[in-house]
Amino acid sequence: MxxxxxxxxxxxxxxxxxxxxxxxxxxxxxxxxxKLHSLPSYYGYNAALTGLVPAALVLAVWTIxxxxxxxxxxxxxxxxxxxxxxxxxxxxxxxxxxxxxxxTAVAQxxxxxxxxxxxxxxxxxxxxxxADVGVALGSEVSQDVLGAAQAYRAGSATGxxxxxVLVLLIAIGGTAFxxxxxxxxxxxxxxxxxxxxxxxxxxxxxxxLTTIGIVLSLVFNTVEFFRLYPAMDFFFGxxxxxxxxxxxxxxxxxxxxxxxxxxxISFVALLVAVPIGLFAAIYLSEYAGPRVRAFAKPMLEVxxxxxxxxxxxxxxxxxxxMLKDVFGGDGALGVAWMTGxxxxxxxxxxxxxxxxxxxxxxxxxIINAVPQSMRDGSLGLGATPSETIRQVVLxxxxxxxxxxxxxxxxxxIGETMIVVLGAGAAGRLDLNPFEAMTTxxxxxxxxxxxxxxxxxxxxxxxFALGMSLFVITLGLNVFALFIVRKYREQYE
Amino acid sequence: MKDLNLTExxxxxxxxxxxxxxxQVYYGDNHAIKDVNVDIEDKTVTAFIGPSGCGKSxxxxxxxRMNDTIDICRVEGDILIDGEDIYDPAVDPVxxxxxxxxxxxxxxxFPKSIYDNVAYGPKxxxxxxNKAELDEIVEKSLxxxxxxxxxxxxxxxxxxxxxxGQQQRLCIARAIATSPEVLLMDEPCSALDPIATAQVEELIxxxxxxxxxxxxxxxxxxxxxxxxxxxxxxxxxxVEFGETDKIFTNPEDPRTESYISGRIG
Ligand SMILES: Nc1ncnc2c1ncn2[C@@H]1O[C@H](COP(=O)(O)OP(=O)(O)OP(=O)(O)O)[C@@H](O)[C@H]1O
Ligand SMILES: [Mg+2]
Numbered sequence: 001m002x003x004x005x006x007x008x009x010x011x012x013x014x015x016x017x018x019x020x021x022x023x024x025x026x027x028x029x030x031x032x033x034x035k036l037h038s039l040p041s042y043y044g045y046n047a048a049l050t051g052l053v054p055a056a057l058v059l060a061v062w063t064i065x066x067x068x069x070x071x072x073x074x075x076x077x078x079x080x081x082x083x084x085x086x087x088x089x090x091x092x093x094x095x096x097x098x099x100x101x102x103x104t105a106v107a108q109x110x111x112x113x114x115x116x117x118x119x120x121x122x123x124x125x126x127x128x129x130x131a132d133v134g135v136a137l138g139s140e141v142s143q144d145v146l147g148a149a150q151a152y153r154a155g156s157a158t159g160x161x162x163x164x165v166l167v168l169l170i171a172i173g174g175t176a177f178x179x180x181x182x183x184x185x186x187x188x189x190x191x192x193x194x195x196x197x198x199x200x201x202x203x204x205x206x207x208x209l210t211t212i213g214i215v216l217s218l219v220f221n222t223v224e225f226f227r228l229y230p231a232m233d234f235f236f237g238x239x240x241x242x243x244x245x246x247x248x249x250x251x252x253x254x255x256x257x258x259x260x261x262x263x264x265i266s267f268v269a270l271l272v273a274v275p276i277g278l279f280a281a282i283y284l285s286e287y288a289g290p291r292v293r294a295f296a297k298p299m300l301e302v303x304x305x306x307x308x309x310x311x312x313x314x315x316x317x318x319x320x321x322m323l324k325d326v327f328g329g330d331g332a333l334g335v336a337w338m339t340g341x342x343x344x345x346x347x348x349x350x351x352x353x354x355x356x357x358x359x360x361x362x363x364x365x366i367i368n369a370v371p372q373s374m375r376d377g378s379l380g381l382g383a384t385p386s387e388t389i390r391q392v393v394l395x396x397x398x399x400x401x402x403x404x405x406x407x408x409x410x411x412x413i414g415e416t417m418i419v420v421l422g423a424g425a426a427g428r429l430d431l432n433p434f435e436a437m438t439t440x441x442x443x444x445x446x447x448x449x450x451x452x453x454x455x456x457x458x459x460x461x462x463f464a465l466g467m468s469l470f471v472i473t474l475g476l477n478v479f480a481l482f483i484v485r486k487y488r489e490q491y492e
Numbered sequence: 493m494k495d496l497n498l499t500e501x502x503x504x505x506x507x508x509x510x511x512x513x514x515x516q517v518y519y520g521d522n523h524a525i526k527d528v529n530v531d532i533e534d535k536t537v538t539a540f541i542g543p544s545g546c547g548k549s550x551x552x553x554x555x556x557r558m559n560d561t562i563d564i565c566r567v568e569g570d571i572l573i574d575g576e577d578i579y580d581p582a583v584d585p586v587x588x589x590x591x592x593x594x595x596x597x598x599x600x601x602f603p604k605s606i607y608d609n610v611a612y613g614p615k616x617x618x619x620x621x622n623k624a625e626l627d628e629i630v631e632k633s634l635x636x637x638x639x640x641x642x643x644x645x646x647x648x649x650x651x652x653x654x655x656x657g658q659q660q661r662l663c664i665a666r667a668i669a670t671s672p673e674v675l676l677m678d679e680p681c682s683a684l685d686p687i688a689t690a691q692v693e694e695l696i697x698x699x700x701x702x703x704x705x706x707x708x709x710x711x712x713x714x715x716x717x718x719x720x721x722x723x724x725x726x727x728x729x730x731v732e733f734g735e736t737d738k739i740f741t742n743p744e745d746p747r748t749e750s751y752i753s754g755r756i757g
Contacts, residue, residue: 290563372561373600377663380558381613381670382590391612396603 003063006164010055010171014048017175021047021182029184038189046188049195051175055167057202062163070155071096074148091145094137098126098149099156101135108133117154121146218470221463228457229253234464240427240438242447242458253461255468257427261437262469265348265423266412268433272352273412274405277359284360285367286389297364304357308417315350315422316341323349327434338434340424345433347422351415355408362407366400367393399483406480410473416441440465509534509674509704510555515569517550517559524550526728527569532721537700539715539736540708542725543751548708549597551725552676555706556592557585573674590617593672595680597708599659601651601666606643609651609662610634613670629669636698637665638691656683664692668699675699677707681714693718712752716740724748 025043029035036043071092078091105111110133111119119126121143130137182188226234237254280300284293320341325331327338370393378388394401416439424436425446447462454460510532517525525547532538540548550559557578559565571578578588590613601609610630613619620626630647634640639661643654651662660683667675677696681689696718699705709715715722715736722739724732724747732739732748743749 371600373596373598374602376558376561376596377600377602377666378612379561379586380556380589380594380596381616381666382586382588383612383616384586387616391616392602392604 003059006059006167009168010052010059013168013171013175014052017047017051017178018044020175020179021045021188024179024182025184025186025188028182035184037185037187038192042188042192043182043186045192046186046195047175047178047182049192049199050178051171051173053195053198054174055171058170059163059167062159062166066156066159066163067096070152070159073155074151077148077151078144094139095145095148095152097135097137098130098141098145099152101130101133101137102149102153104135105130105133117150119146119150215470218463218467221460222467225457225460225464228460234461238429240443242461251458253457254427255440255465257429258438258440258443258465259468260429261344261419261423261427262413262439262441264344264433264437265351265419265439266409268345268348269351269355269412269415270405270409272349273355273359273408276352277356277408278363278401280356281360281363281367282389282394285364286385286393297361300357300360302357303353304361306354308354308415309421311350311354312417312419312421315346315418319350320346320422323434337432340436342422342424342436343434344423344437347419348433350422351412351418354415354418355412358411359404359408362404363397363401366397366404369400370396399486403480403484406476406483410476410480413473413476414441414469416445420445440469444469507533509573510706511570511572511575512551512554513570513572515551515554515567515571517547517554517568518566519550519562520564524728525554528730530723530730530733532704532706534704535700535702536721537696537705537707537719538721538723539719540706540723540725541710541712541715541751542731544710546725547728548725549678552594552678552706552708555674555676556589556594558589558594560585590670591672592674592676593667593670595660595664595667595675595677597678597682599656599663599683601654601659601662603650603652605648606634606651606654606662607647610665610669612666617670619670630665633665633669634662636668636695637661638688638695639665657685657688660684661688661692664695672703674704674706677705679708679710682710689714712740724751726751 022040022044025036025040026033033040074095075088075092078088078095102111102116106113106116110129121141126141126146127137234253235255237252238256239252239254240257241252243251284296284300288296320343323343323346324338324341326333327335329336329339331338374392374396375388378392379385383391419439419442423438423442425438425442426436427443428435428437430437444462444465447459447465508531510530512528512530512532515525515528516523528551540552542548553559554567554571555573555578559567567579573588573592576583602612604612607630610633611620611626614626614629620629631640631644634643639658642658643662651659654662660680664677664680681692684692693714696705696707707715707718719736721734722736723730724739724743724745726747732743732745734744739748740752743752
C-alpha cells in the first residue's frame with residue numbers, strides 16, 4: 001500500500017476510534033455525561049490517539065530505516081573494484097536509480113514483474129528498455145549493479161508489505177485496546193494529556209534531530225576532507241587557489257583569506273547597520289509620535305523583506321559603480337583606490353543596509369522593554385530626553401542591544417548573495433577596503449556549483465568551510481543568547 | 493504703619509508657592525481631574541488624600557508636567573509656581589522638573605550603582621564642582637533619606653539590588669539631591685516598614701524648613717502627622733481643602749467625613 005493510502009486508512013481508523021470511544025463512554029454511563037470521569041470527547045480522543053500515535057511512530061521510523069538497511073544488505077553484491085566509500089555511494093545511488101526505473105517500467109507495462117525480477121544485463125538491453133519509459137541511465141548497466149537493484153526491489157517490496165500490515169495492526173490493536181478500557185471511571189482526560197505531550201515531544205525531537213543530522217553530514221564530509229588535505233594547511237594557509245583541472249596537491253585551500261574577507265565585510269556592514277539601526281530605533285521608540293511610528297516602522301521592515309539577491313544586484317549595478325566614480329582611478333577624488341565595481345566596501349555597505357531593519361527592530365523591542373518608570377524617574381529629575389536615553393535607557397538596554405548586534409553579526413557572516421555579486425571572487429588578504437575580496441559563503445557556493453566530484457578535496461573543502469562558519473556563528477549566537485538572557489533577568 | 497502693611501502683604505503673596513486655577517485633566521475621553529482650584533503654600537507640607545483612582549497622582553503629576561510624557565493626557569487651566577504659569581510655551585519643562593522634584597508611587601531606581609543613582613541629578617545640573625562636593629551631596633542626601641547607614645558600605649552596588657523599601661528611600665535621596673524647591677511625593681511610604689516610615693516622616697518635616705512638600709498618602713494617620721494642609725479628592729473633584737486639623741476633626745463636606753471615618757473609599 002503506498003504511504004498516502006496508508007495515512008488515509010490510519011486517519012479513518014482514528015476517526016472511527018473517536019466516534020466509537022465517545023459512544024462507548026456514553027453507553028457505559030447510561031447516557032448521563034455527569035457520571036463520566038471526563039468529558040465524552042476525551043474518551044474519543046483517547047481511542048483515536050492510542051491507535052494513531054504508536055502506528056504513526058512505527059511508520060515514520062520504518063520508512064526512514066528501510067532504505068538504509070536494504071542498501072547495507074545489497075552493497076555486498078557489488079563486485080566491481082571500488083576505490084573508496086565515495087565511489088561506493090555513487091554506485092549505490094545508481095542501484096537505487098535503477099531500482100526506481102524498474103518500478104516505473106513495471107508500472108507502465110513495459111516489463112512484467114517477472115521480467116523485471118529475472119532479467120540479466122547480458123540478456124537484455126536494460127538501458128534501452130528503461131530509456132523507452134523515460135528513465136535515463138548514465139552508463140551501461142553491469143550485472144552486479146542490476147542484481148543489486150533487483151535485490152533492492154525485492155527487499156523493499158517485502159519491507160513495504162510488512163510495514164503496512166504492522167502499522168495497520170498496531171493502529172487497530174491500539175484503538176481496540178483503548179475502547180476496551182473505556183468505562184465511566186476511566187481517566188481519559190489524563191491519558192489524553194499524556195498523548196498530547198507525546199505529540200509535542202515528537203515535534204520538538206524532529207527539530208533537534210534535523211539539527212543533529214545537518215551537523216553530522218557536515219562532520220563526516222569535513223573529516224573526509226581532512227583525510228585528503230592537511231588541516232594545518234587549511235586553517236593557517238594564506239592562499240586560496242583551488243585548481244579544478246589538476247587533482248589533489250595542486251590546489252591551495254587556505255581558510256585565512258576567506259575568513260578575513262568574511263570578517264572584513266561583516267565589520268563594514270555592522271559599521272553601517274549598528275549606528276543607523278540603533279538611532280532609528282531610538283527615534284522610533286522615544287521621539288516619534290504614534291502616527292509617525294505607525295508609518296515608519298512598517299516602512300523600515302519592508303527593507304527586511306527584500307530578497308538578498310536583489311540587494312546583490314543593487315550592490316553590483318548601483319553602489320559599486322557609484323563608489324568607483326568617487327574612489328576609482330579617474331573618479332571625483334582622483335585617488336585610484338578602487339579598480340573594479342566589486343569591493344569589500346560595496347558589499348559591506350549594501351549588507352549594512354540589509355541589516356538596518358534587523359538591528360532596529362530588535363533594538364526597538366529591547367528599548368521598549370525598559371520600563372517607562374525608569375524614564376519617568378530620569379525626566380522627573382530634570383533630565384532632557386536625550387540625557388535620559390544616553391544615561392538611563394541605553395545602559396539598561398545595553399546587554400540586549402549587544403545581543404542584537406551579535407545576532408546581526410552572525411547574519412552578516414552567513415550572508416551569501418550580496419557577497420557573490422558585490423564583493424568579488426578572489427580570496428585575498430588585504431587591508432584596502434576598496435579591493436575585491438571574497439568570503440567563506442561565496443566560496444562554498446562556487447566550490448559546489450557546476451559538475452563537482454564529491455570525492456575531491458576541492459569539493460569537500462566546502463564542507464570544511466561550512467563547518468568553520470557553523471562553529472563561528474554558533475559561538476556568536478550562543479554568546480548573544482547568553483547576554484540577552486542575562487539582560488532579561490534584570491527586570492523579572 | 494503703611495510700610496509694615498506692605499511687607500506683611502508681600503509676605504502673604506510669597507506664601508503661595510503653587511497656585512492651580514480651573515485645572516482639568518483628560519486621559520483621552522476620561523475626565524480625570526475636574527476644575528481643581530488650590531493654593532499650596534511655601535514651606536508647608538500639603539497632603540492629598542482620597543480613594544484610589546480619584547486623581548491624586550494625576551494632579552500631582554500636573555505640577556511638574558510629568559503628564560507631558562503620556563501621549564493621551566491633556567491638561568487645561570493654569571498652574572502657577574511663584575506666579576509663573578508653568579504651562580506657558582516659554583517654560584522649559586526640563587528646567588521646571590529640576591525645580592519641582594518627584595518621588596514616584598513605585599520605586600524606580602536606575603540600573604546603576606547606589607552612588608550614581610543619587611549623583612545623577614547633581615551631575616546633570618552641574619551642582620558639584622568636584623568629586624569631593626559630589627560625594628558630600630550624595631552622603632547628605634542618603635543621610636536625609638535614612639539610607640546612609642545601610643548603603644554606606646555598598647555605594648557601588650547596583651541600586652536595583654536593594655529591597656523595595658530601601659529602593660524607595662534611594663529614590664527619595666535621588667530627588668532631594670538636586671535640592672528642588674518643591675518636592676512631590678506619591679505615596680512615598682507605601683513600601684516602607686514603620687521605622688523607615690518614621691524616618692521619612694521626620695525627613696519630610698525637616699524638608700519643610702526649606703521646601704514646599706506635597707505628599708499623596710492613603711494613611712490618614714500619616715496625613716495627620718506630617719501635614720499642615722490637607723486636600724481631599726473624590727472622583728476627580730477637589731472636595732475640601734484646608735488646615736489638616738480642621739479636615740480631620742471638623743470636615744465641612746459630608747463626603748470628606750465619610751471618607752475619613754472609613755465609609756467611602
Ligand atoms: N496613564 C494613564 N492613562 C489613562 N488613564 C489614566 C492614566 N493614569 C491614570 N489614569 C486614570 O485617571 C484616573 C486617576 O488616576 P490616578 O492614578 O491619578 O489615581 P490615584 O488617585 O493616584 O489612585 P491611587 O491612590 O490608586 O494611586 C483613573 O481613573 C485612572 O484610570
Ligand atoms: Mg496614585
